[in-house]
Amino acid sequence: MASGELFRPALGQAAQLGALYDARSDTFVSQPRSLFKQWPPADAVDIRLCRSTDVRTVEVRTFKERCAQLEVDVELGGSILAGLVPVGGCARYLASPNTIRGAHTSLRYNVTTVDERLSLATPGIREQFAFDTLQTDIATHVVIGVRWGANYIVCPNSPGDTGCDKTPEALAIQQLGQILSRPTPGWLEEPAVTPEEQYGFSWSELSVFGDLLSENMPASDNARFQTSRGFIKGLHQRISTTNDAKGTPIQYTLLPLAFLGYFQLLNIRTNLTVHPSNPDSLERFMQHFDDAQTASATLQRYVSRCQRYPIAVPSNHIRDVGKQLQAFIAANKALRVALGRVLRELRSTGVDPDRLGKLLGDFHARETPSFEIRSLAKFTAKMDFVKGILDEGAQYVGFKGRRLDSLLAQNRHDDVYILYFTDAVRRNSEIWADTRNLFSELLKNDHRPKMVVAVDCDALGQSLEKPYICHRRHDRVFVEDLLEHRKVLAVNCVMQYNAGSLDATLTSKPLQRRAVRIPCPHFSCDGTLPCNWICATCQSPVEYGYVDEQLYCECGATPFDCWTFKCNDPTHGSTWASYDKQVLHGQLKDLEPFEDLNILILGETGVGKSTWINAFVNYLTYDSLDDAIQAGRLECLIPCSFSTQLKDPNNPRGRFVQKDIKMGKSQFENDGARGQSATQCTAVYGVTIGKTRVRLIDTPGIGDTRGLEQDNRNMADILKVLRSYDKLHGILVLLKPNAARLTVMFRFCIKQLLTQLHRNAANNIVFGFTNTRGSNYTPGDTFKPLEALLAEYKQVQMGLFEHNVYCFDSESFRYLAARQKGIDMGLVEDNTRSWSRSVSESKRLLKHIRGLTPHQVRSTINLNETRDMIVKLTEPMALIAQKIQTSIAVNNDQVRMLNNAELSRSQLEKSLYVQRETVESYEVGDPRTVCTHGDCVEVRNDFAGRDETVVVYKTMCHRPCYLGGQVKRNQKGDPKLKDCQAMYSNGFCSGCSHNYLDHMHIYYDYRPLTYRHENKDVSKELIKHASDIELQQEAIRLRETAIAEFKVEHAQVQEAAIQFGFFLKRHAIEPYNDATIEYVDHLIQQEKLKVKSGGKKQTLSILEKYKAEHLQKVEALTRAMARGDIDIVLDDQGARQLVDSLYGLPHFGKDLQKIVQVNEMAADAVFREKSCNVSAGQHWGRKERPRNRPRSVRGQPDKPSSSPAVPSPATTGQVTAPRGDAAGPVNQPRGEWDTYVRGAAAKALGYFTSKWR
Structure with a gap:
């Protein structure tokens, strides 16, 4: 081989000896086409027969490997990638979509027939040249050799991603290679093929790329290749019948034109130097386009599949992926064009050889990388x-x-x-x-x-x-959760009730309940070993109602003899066993009762009550943080959410990222992640410590994020739940340790709590401080302001002492929760100490509360029921007081008229009556959706000559509304109103165009009434016998008597308000929340800032009006207290008797009672206790009974259990919140601030409250 010769695969391109070639673009020159005028001289062409076949089967993954299969070097491969070289014949294999999807087995069958060589040393050959001087750089090489034959590539239609050598297609290709490699009787004759090989595989699964296959035919010409023999025969026939059995050009030998100048065969007057490209850069381009083509093909298939499964993929995702895919394809297409341009320039000039690397680097910095495109297929x-x-x-x-x-x-x-x-x-x-x-x-x-x-x-x-x-x-x-249900059944002692016997409608459970802890009745089980039993359906402990002989679980109540049993003893098997009724009854009657320990947990919103309860239950279960980690289980009774910040390990600058950790889900709870108060209503969680049932009464926070009205609804809800219990053993007030000053919210929350409690509860109040690690497990900055605030209550002598101050730290629980989610917050030693300290404080807390005299819940309930009764009377008393004044005024006018006017006898006869003005409350039947917006209400004067007004809802947006009990009564802006037929989907009313937040359901309204009281028998007798003067005097007497009686009743109403105020002062720790003004001022300041920023003034006006009315009420209450100190002290019974005396007023008592009866909704007790399947670990000192064979007692493990928790749906390791009524009191608020204004009209009423019940 002469030095400088270049061997170039034909790749389906036809050229003859003497053809001109441009190595800078790797293409044959079209004009001039050849070095010769016509054909090279025959005597200058050497033809040599070189028949051979070659079979090569390899596993191919990349474009470079595909090029190697066709003997294409990196330089030429780069030109193909750049689109400079058109490919045909077998080279279509390089561009076929089927071959760029991944790894596959590829067979190359090469047949060589003839070599042709041009000898430039032949005498006289120069005279045959088409030119003798080359003045342009149109070409760089000339073809001096052509090798004839044919190349064929066989590969699978659908290559896989990995492990392609074991697929059926790969095995078929390998078998075909073996057949082609066998010796044959003669040139291009068929090798021996067995019947199994003849039909051993389907050609429809293979693609064939060949030099002698039609360019217009598909890559897989399968119709003609039904058998192996047919395939081989077809290839050989094409060669034998093409170009005198030579086949087609498969390789060219190229000589630089500069050599002709050296041999003085051609006068070269231009620079024909070709500068090679950087092979490393070209290989990086090959890798890039491999990745890009794979990503594009993957994503195209993905989009197509998404369109076939629209139920599984959001439609906007398909659109977004399609757009990004098209942009990615367009960017890579532009990169190919740029690559071709740079290759030509580099090969021509050799200037800046790093341009290829820069081109690719700039692209990667600017465009979406392939791995991100592939990641879209999520x-x-x-x-x-x-x-x-x-x-x-x-x-x-x-x-x-x-x-x-x-x-x-x-x-x-x-x-x-x-x-x-x-x-x-x-x-x-x-x-x-x-x-x-x-x-x-x-x-x-x-x-x-x-x-x-x-x-x-x-x-x-x-x-x-x-x-x-x-x-x-x-x-x-x-x-609820079938998988967890099965797990529980597998590891616990479970009871199963007869579904037909269940009463799921119960709203309460008897307080005297005892945990069912009896032996399993199965014949193979130990009849002396008690088991703790849980319900197979709800997984809560089963309890025996001692007074009604029902069995209770979270499903409901069931007769005790409608249950079957299956313990977790391996010898029990899968069958359910039942007790003899009398035997079971005896076992249940012998159950020992629990000692109750009821702890009410109060605190400001955000202090961490729910988190503390979750942490407490885990302190109860695990003695140390190591035990909790080894157990691999987190007890989570209440939804819990918090965030932590960690360094991003993938960011070189150590950027911090926030991780959100959420646990649990309940219809009564939020997770508090978005600023909303986590606990939505009062809930009771019962856990077991030995023979003691500890009830943790979780309450919504004071200072609720939903506003002052919600605070009062929350407090009423707490009292509804407390009605289910006789005693409160402890009242735990949780506080943060970092409140250095008496902030508005701090004062408001503490005083609001004390407002609700009877004085007798003072000794049961203890203070717990959360997250005290930072204050070295002390109350920290909160101590001084809290001490100062408690010092104001001298009569109950409240203070901060060792016995009523407890410092916890929930950070160790958060550490455990984060670890359960795969997040390591670090500081394990600090959290270990925190856990141990919190366990110790928890034990000390329970020991102290056990030693206290329980607070009789009835005292606080009576206080608040009386307060509630006073609140419910406030608006009716105000209205009645107003009507009494109106009645007095009307009758005074009539007396003056009788004294001054000259009336006829007929007129005098008609004046023998007393006029009484009153008001009544009436139910409106089906609820009506009304708009409370200022544009939709009207103030009307309904009494001629009287300055008395009523509020009228002009717009009945939906009458009647069939949402019924779904919407809270007389509460503005209930979210369920969005479902009202009058509302559009955007929440605006179709009738009045105002938002649903301005609407409410009304069930009752007020209307004025006028009564004329007349004794017809007396009047008839007077008319018959009396003179005109006597008639006039009798009419005046009737009215003067009535006026006197009216004044007495008005005074009694005022006196009742004063006595009620004194009652509150005498029996409540804090008679009214005198920190409310500070809180309202705080809200007013916020609203002023909003108004300055362009907000509406409506809310500001409402708050200012509310403040003015509040000050009037506080003033009246202060006067009532000052006077009450010298009067007879009212107790609960006296307060009720006073209410009865109001109802007994001769003229207005019945009216007052009727109004209250219509407005009032009974505040019945609400049972919302959840018996949680959690018991104390052995570190709480419980003594377990020895056992003669292994059997776990659910909730009392011998060691911390590693079994999974029993979550409710969509939770991890939690017990769901208890069933019961939705959040909020039964008697719903009126929902409008103007309701408060109406109630405030009774200035004699001394009690202030911020919410109507």
Whole structure:
């Protein structure tokens, strides 16, 4: 081989000897086409027969490896990538979409027939040149050799991503290679093929790229390749019948034109130097385009699949991915053009050889990288899951298609199993695999007809902590979490009730309940070993109602003899055992009662009450942080949320990122993550310490983020729950340790708490400080302001002492919660000490509370019921007082008229009556949706000649409204009003155009009445016998008597207000919340700032009006207290007797009572206790009974259990909040500030309250 010769594969391009070639663009020159005028001289061409075949089977992954299969070097490969070189024949393999998707097995079959060589040393050859001088750089090389034959490439139609050498297609290609490699009887004759090899594989799965295949035919010419023999025969025939059996050019030998100048065959007057490119840079380009093509192909297939599964993928995701894909393809197309341009320039000039690297670097810095494009295909695994469950027969509720309610409405089966999941929990949840397997099991099990549904909560806009399968039976939830239910059944002693015997409507449980701790009745179990039993359905402890002989769990109440039992002893097996009724009755009667310890937990919103309860339960369970970590289980009774900041390990500058940690879910709770108060209503959590049932009464925070009105609703809700209990053993007031000053909110919260408590409760109040690690486990800066505030209550001698101050630190619980989520917050030693300190304080707290004389809840309930009664009387008393004054004025006018006017006898006869003005409250029947906006209400004068007004709702937006009990009564802006038929989907009313927040449901209203009292018998007798003067005097006497009686009743109403004020002063720790003005001033300042920023003045005006009315009430109450000190002291009974005396007023008592009866909704006791499946660990000193064989007693493990917690749906390691009424008191607020104004009209009423009940 002569020095400087270049061998270049033909790649489907046809050229003859003498053809001119430009190595800078790797293309043949079109004009002039050849070095010769016509054809090279025959005597200058050497033709040599060189018949051979070559078979090469390799595994190919990259473009570079595909080039190597066709003997294309890096330089030429770069030109192909840049689009400089058109490819044809077998080289179509380099550009086929099927070959750029990933790894595959590739077979190259090369047939060589003839070599042709041009000899430039032949005499006279120069005269045959088309020119003797080359003055332009149009070409750099000339073809001096052509090798003939044919090349074929065989590869799979659909290459895989990895492990391609074991696929059926790869094995077929390897077998074909073996056949082609066998010796044949003659040139291009068929090798021996066995019958198995003849039909051993399907050609429809293979693609063939060949030099002698038609360019217009598809890459896989499969119709003609039905068998191996047919394939080989077809290839050989094409060669034998083409170009006199030479085939087609498969390789060219190129000689630099500069050599002709050296040999003086051609006069070269231009620079023909070709500068090679940097091979490393070209290989990086090859790798880039490999990645880009793979990413594009992957994403194109992904988008196509998304369009086939719209139920699984948000439509906006498909659009966004499509746009990004098109932009990515366009950017890479532009990069190919730029690469071609730079290659030509570099090869021509050699200037700045690093330009290729710069070009690629700039592209990577500017455009989206391939790995990010591939990452857009984030729903691939989800679509695999959806396809799988659809193939198995499941229904699917997602972004398109049917909704869950319509599926349930059309269900004809008793049982429905619903998988709730999100893509996040599908990818990240540790229990996803178990949940998926259980779901498949349900689909495959056809033992009982059922509907099986998967609900994509992403499509519903809902987030989940974990996936779960809900079992519904007869349109009711039967098992909330089937997987956890099965786990509980596997490791606990469980009881199962007869579904037909369950009473799920109960609203309370008897206080005298005893935990069912009896032996298992199964014949193989130890009849002397008591077990702790839980319900198989709700997993809560089963308790025996000693007074009514019912068994209670969170499902409801059931007769004691309607249960079967299955303990966790391995010898028990899978059968359920039952007791003899009399034996079971005796066992239950012998149960020992629990000692109760009821602890009310109060505090400001955000102080961490719910977190403290969660932490306390874990302190109860685990003696140390190490024990809790080893158990791998977090007890979470209440939803809990917090954030922590960590350094981003992927950021070189150590940027901090925020991690949100959420645990738990309940209909009564928020997680507090967005500034909303976490606890939404009072809830009771019962945990067991030995033989003591500790009830932790969690309450909504004072200073609720929803406003002052919600604070009062919350306090009423607390009292409703407390009615279920006789005693309060402790009242824990939680505080933060860093309140250095008596802030408005601090004072408001403490005084609001004390307002609600009877004086007798003072000894039971203890103070707990949260997160005290930073204050060295002391009250910290809060001590001084709290001490100063408590010093104001000299009569109850409240203070801060060792016995009533407890310093906790919940940071160790947060550390454990974060660790459960895979987040390491560090400082493990500090958290270990924090845990130990908090366990110690928890034990000290319970020991102290056990030693206190319990506070009789009835005292506080009576106080607040009386206060509530006073509050309910306030508005009616104000209205009645106003009407008494009106009645007095009307009758005085009539007396003056009788004295001064000359009336006829007929007129005198008609004046023998007394006129009484009053008001009544009336129910409006079906609730009406009315608008309270200023534009939709009107103040009317309904009494001729009297300056008396009533508020009239002009706009009845929906009458009647059929939402009924879903909407809270007389409360403005209830969220359920958005569902009212009058509301558009955007929350605005179709009738008045105001927002739903300005609307409310009214159930009652007021209307004025006028009565004329007349004794007809007396009047008839007078008319018959009396003179005109006597008639006039009798009419005057009637009115003067009535006026006197009216004044007496008015004075009695005023006196009652004063006595009520004194009652509150005498019996409450704090008679009224005198910090309210500070709080309202604080709100007014905030509103003023809003007004300065362009906000509306409406709220500011309401607050200022509210403040003025409040000051009037405080003034009246102060006067009432000052006077009450010298009068007879009212007790609870006296207050009630005073109310009865008001109802007994001769003229206005019945009216007052009727108004209260219509307005009032009974504040019944609400039972909201949850018996949690949590018990103290052995570090609390519980003594366990020795056992003769292993059997776990649920809730009393011998060591910290490592079994998973029993969460409710969408939770991790939690027990759901208790069932019961929704948050808020039964008697709903009026919902408008002008309601307060109406109530404030009674200036004689001394009691201030900020909410009507």
